[in-house]
Amino acid sequence: xxxxxxxxxxxxxxxxxxxxxxxxxxxxxxxxxxxxxxxxxxxxxxxxxxxxxxxxxxxxxxxxxxxxxxxxxxxxxxxxxxxxxxxxxxxxxxxxxxxxxxxxxxxxxxxxxxxxxxxxxxxxxxxxxxxxxxxxxxxxxxxxxxxxxxxxxxxxxxxxxxxxxxxxxxxxxxxxxxxxxxxxxxxxxxxxxxxxxxxxxxxxxxxxxxxxxxxxxxxxxxxxx
Ligand SMILES: [Mg+2]
Numbered sequence: 001x002x003x004x005x006x007x008x009x010x011x012x013x014x015x016x017x018x019x020x021x022x023x024x025x026x027x028x029x030x031x032x033x034x035x036x037x038x039x040x041x042x043x044x045x046x047x048x049x050x051x052x053x054x055x056x057x058x059x060x061x062x063x064x065x066x067x068x069x070x071x072x073x074x075x076x077x078x079x080x081x082x083x084x085x086x087x088x089x090x091x092x093x094x095x096x097x098x099x100x101x102x103x104x105x106x107x108x109x110x111x112x113x114x115x116x117x118x119x120x121x122x123x124x125x126x127x128x129x130x131x132x133x134x135x136x137x138x139x140x141x142x143x144x145x146x147x148x149x150x151x152x153x154x155x156x157x158x159x160x161x162x163x164x165x166x167x168x169x170x171x172x173x174x175x176x177x178x179x180x181x182x183x184x185x186x187x188x189x190x191x192x193x194x195x196x197x198x199x200x201x202x203x204x205x206x207x208x209x210x211x212x213x214x215x216x217x218x219x220x221x222x223x224x225x
Pocket of ligand 1: 008009010011012171172173200
């Protein structure tokens with residue numbers, strides 16, 4: 001049976017959390033100039049607020065900058081509009097800057113390409129932002145790019161229903177790449193990245209293949225593809 005390898009994008013192929021980390025630090029510098037609250041309190045507040053806002057705003061590119069402006073409002077007595085603007089535009093950069101490939105992704109993608117493996121990208125987020133991130137790392141050779149509002153059981157089930165192939169899902173998020181994909185009948189392999197978003201970590205599932213590098217995942221896959 002034909003095999004299709006579906007890959008997550010953020011924090012699986014590209015260093016998204018590292019990019020957020022650097023922008024968050026820049027914004028924290030701005031906010032701590034304005035208030036005496038501990039950096040960790042400010043940082044945790046924004047992280048939780050941003051995740052809670054997914055419920056109402058989904059993956060809109062407005063959500064992350066807005067969560068930082070609201071965080072500034074929460075911790076600072078004064079609401080200076082030039083500080084707000086500075087925070088907002090710094091946060092917005094996450095959507096325009098190039099997010100670099102993980103060190104092990106270049107070779108992994110080449111291995112897949114050279115072995116004529118059918119590769120799809122299955123990602124969630126804003127359509128234009130995700131397309132730009134894929135263009136930046138030259139993923140024009142992959143067969144299909146799916147940009148979904150949410151990566152849940154319904155999404156994987158609909159893929160499974162429409163394609164008679166052996167489907168693999170590879171990603172860093174247990175609740176979005178592993179759990180629902182496996183439930184829908186995919187073979188799912190977890191990539192355990194050092195930096196992971198809190199939103200990608202909520203899960204009760206513990207029994208699944210997990211690798212530290214994409215090189216290890218290629219070693220698992222090459223027997224089968
Ligand atoms: Mg991811």
